[in-house]
Amino acid sequence: MTQPWTLEDLVKDARGRVTEIAAEELHHGTSRQEMVLLDVREAEETAGGTLEGAVHLPRGLLELRVQEHVARRDTPVVVYCGGGNRSALAADVLLKMGYTRVRSLAGGFERWRRLGLPITGGAGVRPPPGKKLGWDEVRREFAIVARCVPVLGEGERALVYMDHAASTHAPSSVLGAYTEFVAREYANIHRGTHHLSRKATERFEECYGIIARHVGAELQRGTICFTSNTTQAIDLCAHVLAERPGLVVTTEMEHHSNELPHRRRGPTLRARVTDEGELDLGHLEELLRGNRVKLVAVTAGSNVTGVMPDLRRVARLAHEHGALVLVDAAQALARMPIDVRDLDDPEHIDFLAGAGHKAYAPFGAGFLYGPRALLSEVPPYIPGGGTASRVTASGAEYLPAPDRHHGGTPNIAGVVGMARALAFLQAIGMEEVREHEVRLTERMLRGLRELGGITLYGPPDAHKRLGVATFNVDGVSDLLTAAVLSEEGAIAVRNGRFCSHLYMDKLLAARAKAAGGEVPTGAVRASVGLYNDESDVDRLLEYVRRVRDRQWRGRYQVKGDVVSAEFAGRCADQWMEATKD
Ligand SMILES: Cc1ncc(COP(=O)(O)O)c(C=O)c1O
CATH class of the missing domain: 3.40.250.10 (Rhodanese-like domain)
Structure with missing residues (x-):
């Protein structure tokens, strides 16, 4: 043998x-x-x-x-x-x-x-000076484009990932910088004399500048505090303003993360949105005129419709009425150019919150940009190691911001990854990123409209929104639609009410009233990212068409928890999986 x-x-x-x-x-x-x-x-x-x-x-x-x-x-x-x-x-x-x-x-x-x-990659893809990264180079950076997932009865198929509004995959250069830091430079910052600690501190410190550059901030009068995500950054802002007199005005289009932290600290009011889902600036002005408002908290781009409120007008109105402005940039950070402007500019943004996991970095790091003086005059967010310059038996002298609010060891590697990801976006150019999104969003919105039998939420013009399309296939639940897209088309989208219940309730009710039908329980959201291209949009349209024509092949069963009061705070409590006959 x-x-x-x-x-x-x-x-x-x-x-x-x-x-x-x-x-x-x-x-x-x-x-x-x-x-x-x-x-x-x-x-x-x-x-x-x-x-x-x-x-x-x-x-x-x-x-x-x-x-x-x-x-x-x-x-x-x-x-x-x-x-x-x-x-x-x-x-x-x-x-x-x-x-x-x-x-x-x-x-x-x-x-x-x-x-x-x-x-290229690893230590970091950097285009030669003066040259921007091209789209082919960008796409090659993402290992996820070669990922296959099982599809019903057909083995495996290349995944089309359209869930960027939830979280984005990291390019290889960002992962390379991240793993390089963890493998070779991992050390705690600030407190060390040894070489590695000094190197880690250097890497951490340079992140402030990279993030500031990405949002047009200067770090003399402004500063950046690191957090674990956008929600915590917004919560830190709410903490900073908690003792100030006045109300907080949010809007009806906010994610729960830009609503609940404010409610916890005191009374809030909400500026209305129109049936199209756009911010009613007239109502915002009315609220500012009729109340003592300390903060207007508004999103730079909705996670549901992609609607981008006019931040300049919001900021001008707020400042004219003595209020500060907090912008939730969770969605916008990686999708459009952002400029917080100088603090003396009447249209400047006072606070801005964002996170790495929606901006092509690994999970776990976020930040709040804000005025250094304001952030330094309030008690620490979490007092502890790293926040005080001197501690005695009866008291503590706290450091100014940002250290004042960095209780305990920050997510150092996460911050390095986040900064590297923003540098990656800067290497492409944020104008180019925005153009890419508009092009794909236009194709997606036009395609969905032309299919017929689809209800789309938000304004029809792609220039008025980030790369997000939220829709329902008439007569088919959002759950079933998302399941068919995944199980048969290998397309990753999100469905439900996207942690924006107030906004979704309003949009769903307005559409149902106009069309005379029942109010759906949720919708389907497809959101594009850097590595999507036209063929991804076309695959989405093809499978939405199959759903519209009731041409799915599997038998679908609901899995997961039954929606109940206990789970009502979550964004989606159920999912569906296909079973073969
Ligand atoms: C508009 C918006 N704000 C805030 C958040 C919360 O972000 P994070 O998960 O980083 O806390 C999200 C997340 O989806 C969002 O879309």
């Missing part, structure tokens, strides 16, 4: 047929113009960087998807992996599939890196 083959046997056998190329030759010699460079490593391996111009196609998807990337079989192809074994096996498969000019990179990515040859 012959011995079973080992990995070494398989690789040796493949190498008998496959030609290798040395890293030096690939770098210096051959023209890369026509060549396709295939990176066959797993997604997580690419976090440390990739070769410039490489297409990421994990080994497991090679046979299935190679044609999408290498249309002609006589195209020169170089395959690489971590150390050169998997790429030899992959190249051998390509030869068998009829690709005639395939080579495998000897020693793989590891040898390339050891030789100090250029890589």
Whole structure:
């Protein structure tokens, strides 16, 4: 009986047929113009960087998807992996599939890196000075674009992720900077004399400037306090203003996170929205005229309709009536240019809250920008380590902001990741990011309208909203629609009432009244991001059409908790899964 083959046997056998190329030759010699460079490593391996111009196609998807990337079989192809074994096996498969000019990179990515040859990602993709990152480069940064998920009866299919309004995936350069920090620079900040602590402190300190730049802030009179998410940043703002006399005015379009923290601290009023979901500025002015208002708390962009209130007018109105302005930038941070402006400008923004997990960074870090003096005059948000300059038996002298509000060790790596993600967005250019969103949103809104049998919420003009489309397929529940999109189309959207119950109640009721039907319990939300393209929007439209035509193939069963008072605060308590017949 012959011995079973080992990995070494398989690789040796493949190498008998496959030609290798040395890293030096690939770098210096051959023209890369026509060549396709295939990176066959797993997604997580690419976090440390990739070769410039490489297409990421994990080994497991090679046979299935190679044609999408290498249309002609006589195209020169170089395959690489971590150390050169998997790429030899992959190249051998390509030869068998009829690709005639395939080579495998000897020693793989590891040898390339050891030789100090250029890589992108990992330590950070930075375009050359004066050049912006192109959309192909941007898309290549996201391992998630190669992710497949199971679909009913069809094995697996490439995922279309359209849940960016909930959280965004991090690009490999951001993950690279994050893991590099955790692996090689991890140390607590401020209190250390040792080298690593000083390095970590340096990295942490430079994040203030990067975040400030992203929102147009200066850090003399303004400052930035780090939090764990947007909700906590808003809560910190509510804490800062809690003892001031006056009311807080929120709006009917706010996420619960920009409503409940204010309610907890005192009386609030709400500015109305129109049936289209836009902020009624006349009503806001009425509230400001008729009450002593200390703060207007408004979103820069709704997580439901994407509606972007006119922040300049809101700020001017608020300041004219002696109120401060807090902007919830959870959605807007990664989607549109933001400028808080100088504190002397009548249209400036006083406080701004945001978080990394909706701006292409890992979970766990957020921030509040605000006036240094105001943030420094109130008691610490959480008194504790790092907040005081001197503690005696009976008292404590607290540091000014931001340290005053950083009780305990902050999420140092999270802050590094958040700053790196904002730098990534800046490298693309926020005007370009916005244009990309408008283009895809226009396609999505037009497509949904043209389908018919769809109820869309919010204004029809993509220029008036962030890249979010919320809709119902008439006569089909949001739950079922989202389930079919996921289980049959591999499309990730969100459904329910999006932690914005007041706004959703109003939008759903207004539409049902206009159309004369029942009020739906929720809606479906598709939200685009940096790595979506037209084909993603088209897949969404195709599967919404199937739902409209009642052409789903599975039998769907409700899973999860029954909606009850106990769970009423959550955004969605149920989901659906398909079962095969
Ligand atoms: C508009 C808006 N504000 C606030 C939040 C809360 O953000 P976080 O999860 O970062 O606390 C969200 C989250 O979806 C949001 O969309």
